[in-house]
Amino acid sequence: MSKDAGFFNFSLAKILSDSQSILDQARIRLLYYGFYIIFVAAFGLFLSVYLQHLTLLTTTSGIVLICIAALFKYLTWAPRWRRVSHALLLMATLVNLSNVFIVIQKVDIITIQVILMVILFGYYMLGQRVGLLYSLINIIPVLVFYVLNYNESYFIALKPEQVDQSTIIISMFANFIIIIYIHSHFYSAFIKNIKQLKETGQEQAILNSKLEYAIEKAEKSSQIKSEFLATMSHEIRTPLNAIVGMSNVMIMANPRDDQRENLNVLKSSANNLQSIVNDVLDFNKIEAGKVMFENVKFNLVDLLQNMCAAQRLKAEEKGLKFALKIDPTLNNRVLFGDPTRLNQILFNLVSNAIKFTSTGSIYVKAFCYENQNSKVRVTFTVKDTGIGIDKSNLESIFEPFTQESITTTRQYGGTGMGLAIVKRLLALQGLHMHVSSKVGEGSEFSFNMEFAVSSSNINEIGENHPSLKNTEMLSNLNMLIAEDNPVNVLLMRKLLSRWKIKPTIADNGEHAIEIFKSGSFDIILMDLQMPVMNGFDAAIQIRKLPDMKKANVPIIALTAAALLDIEEQIFNAGMNDYVSKPFKPEELMEKIQNLVFAGAGQRVS
Template sequence: MSREVNFFNFSINKILSKNQSILDQAKIRLLYYGFWIVAVAVAGLFVSVYFQHQVLLSITAAILFFSVVVLFKYLTYRPHWRQISHALLVIATLINLNNVFIALQTVDIITIQIILLIILFSFYMLGQSWGLFYSLLNLIPVLAFMVLEYNSNYFIALRPEKVDQSTIIIGIFANFIIIIYIHSHFYSAFFNNIKQLKETGDEQQRLNGQLEVAIDKAEKSSQIKSEFLSTMSHEIRTPLNAIIGMSNLMMMANPRPDQQENLNVLKFSANNLLSIVNDVLDFNKIESGKVIFENLKFNLVDLLQNICGAEILKAQQKGLNFALKIDPLLQNKILFGDPTRVSQILFNLISNAIKFTPQGNIWVKAFLYEDKHNSIIISFIVKDTGIGIEKNNLESIFEPFTQESITTTRQYGGTGLGLAIVKRLLELQGLHMNVSSKIGEGSEFSFNMEFAVSTERVRYTADKSLLYPGNELLSSLKLLIAEDNPVNVLLMKKLLSKWNIIPTIAENGERAIEVLQYGNFDLILMDLQMPVMNGFDAAKEIRKLPDSKKAGIPIIALTAAALNDIKEQVLNAGMNDYVSKPFKPEELMEKIQSLVTAVPQ
């Protein structure tokens, strides 16, 4: 029902609802108007048999009329059509069997009509199972009576009543009217239901068409967005590469104190811009579902010290105390996991802690939460004495491009993506971030992460001279650089000159192949986006060279692009590794060193 109705309701409109199906509404209408037809017919039969002084038939007609009135009233108060249908069928069955076995003691056309009515009504109203039940409940006793009567074996002490022709005519006419009404009503209901299903199917087909168009648009939009971000990344990272690279070179040249200060500001601003670009690209990668977690071997202590190394300087510049506390039980363990993503999570949390702490302390803690022998669960905690977070904002701070308030954004800056990235990375691993905070007292972010444990023991090497400028191994290398951007070429020449390396330059991929064929080189630094022939195609052609030594030369891709699958593309093209621009000199040096260790000295 669409609304509650009172007991004195007689309107059918108040017991119909839009929530009901067409068939349910049809069943309620059938009962509502059918009761009127039956009431009139039964009243006529009652009058006819009453004046004929047929006691049993009069009582039967009176009971039937009373039952119809009661059920009609119940229908208009509570339209439970299923219960009402069962009640009607039980009453009709009792009356039918009473007429056959007691009142009339015969099977006539009215009996047949009543059985037909019960069959039609039970199947239409209650379905196949109940239809069969009520049909057999009436047919079997009647057939049994006919067999007994045929063999002259049926006899009771009560004399059967006889009705005149007018009563028979009234009964036959009323039954036919009801049969025709039931057929007509349900034919109309079924037809409307089929029509509605067809319309619904057509509408569903139309909506599916619109959905396919919308999905296609969304996919194209996503592709365009990814391509746009990749292009913008390349265009932003390329000049950033020059700015950060030149800053590094100038800082390596022992500048005066005033120059050092200016260079620090320049490098800090460039790194901030790079961080914003990286946040946007990382978030896009996470949202597109293209994040793949690696399972690499790493030393957690070294990782934490590297993460916190640069952050300690930032904290000290603000006058903050920074403390890194590592559980002694973790000191000698080598773990398997994704150190890049662990670094990303902790870096964002620590950066936020420093940003939103005007004075006081920053604590970074890692302790053994549970040891499972083959794996361990580590608790990471980043705590500060900063401005704190309102309790009702603890959920919203993890939404993308969101900070606690507009005032916070204006005062402290940032894109509001750091915590969103943290939350998504943890959720993708089935992990949860715990946050507790008090305004004016600080915040604490913590999470647990499980790692597989290696049986290898930590081995520390004191000699790391191979990673520093001036190494004789690096100075003897012959490098080929495929790069079309003159600023990047200048930067690479200056950087490599610090390591006593004089590179050969090729302005595109095609030229790089030509130079390689006529010269001997130990390694190629390959830009990916170049005119004439790009880095991918150039690497594939190099791997096809007939000279096995030249075909197997190590190739490091240098890219400012931000494609989600850049690593896969680089490896598929036959290159050995890649470095994203802007790159850290030590990162490039380490990768060069790792690829040329087999070069004879």
């Protein structure tokens, strides 16, 4: 029912609305104006039969007049055109059949006209099925009457009424006008609807074209963003590698206590910068769906203790109490999972807790709430007594580049990426973060994670890896280093000299191949972005060498790039492993030892 239409409404405008389709509006108009035509025709017939003193026809036409007035009022009050259409069709059917079987007792041209009107009106107003139904209800009884009348077997006691020629003329004239009106009205409506569909189709084509352009632009923008991140990563990581690397070299040189303090500050600042860069790049990987989760053996207790050892120092520097509690049932258990991503999740949560806590304590807990032989389910909890989070902001803090407020960002710093990364890493594993917080009292973050349990002994992990403290085994190792940045070359020389490795430097991929062919090397460190020939092409050429011994020499890629598929490109080029700049000395040493002495992960093209 229209909001504007009331019981005393007679306006068409108030029963039409923009929510109605063109055809529905046409149907309402047909009924509205059609009622005037029908009423005039019915009133003319009423006068004609009344003057002829035809009782049954007068009664019938009078009832029709009353019904038409009532239906018109109902339409202008509540424009339920389907109900009105059904009522009109039923009325026409009853009047037509009563005339054929009772009042006139014959089939004439008026009867045929009424049947045609019922068919047209039924199909146009109510559709194919309803139109067919009303058509059959009118046609079949009339055909039956024809047959009975033809066999002279139809008879009722009631004498048929006879109408004069003027009544027939009025009926025929009115019926033709109504038939023409129905056709004309719906023809106009259909033409208008076709034009609108054509216009809508054209508009849709324009919108599709704009959408395709927008998608293409978005894809290009995404590609440009990835390329920009890759370039910026390389440009930032290259000098950062020198800063972190030189800090490590100088710390390894047993500096004075005051020098060590300065170097630690320098290294800590560089690590913070590296953490920010890594957050942005990791988020880009996650958004692109390029994150792959490992399923390797690891010691959960060691992971938690090592992660918290570094964080404990940061907490104690702020005067905070730091507590780590691990469920005893997790001791001596070897689990399957992705320790790197788990460490990243917990590291971000603990870092956030320390950042936003000025006084009080940080509490980290790993509780085993389901312990079976084949699997364990662990609840990880990080709780603080920090500034807390307002209830209305609990969802927004997980959005990228978002913190609770501008004041929070200014006071505590940070990119707002940590929790966004945490949420998405958990979501990719089908997990959910639970948060409870009170402003001024602190926050608690927790999540559940399931791990498969290995049958291996805890002492077996790392058995096959040589000790990283044993650098003597690297003595006199011949290493070819393909690196064009002089600062990085200087760093590598200083670092490798402490491990007594003999380095040979090549400033591009082509030069590296020439030196490698004429020399004897145990391993190659290959920078990826170099002039003349890059590291990928150089590695591919080395793997194609006819000398199988040379062709299978281990190659470790040195990369400062951030392309999402960089790992795949490295391995496709035949390289064995890679380290990202800035790298940790112990990480590089472990990879060198694994490839040269343990023969782990070798790839042959």
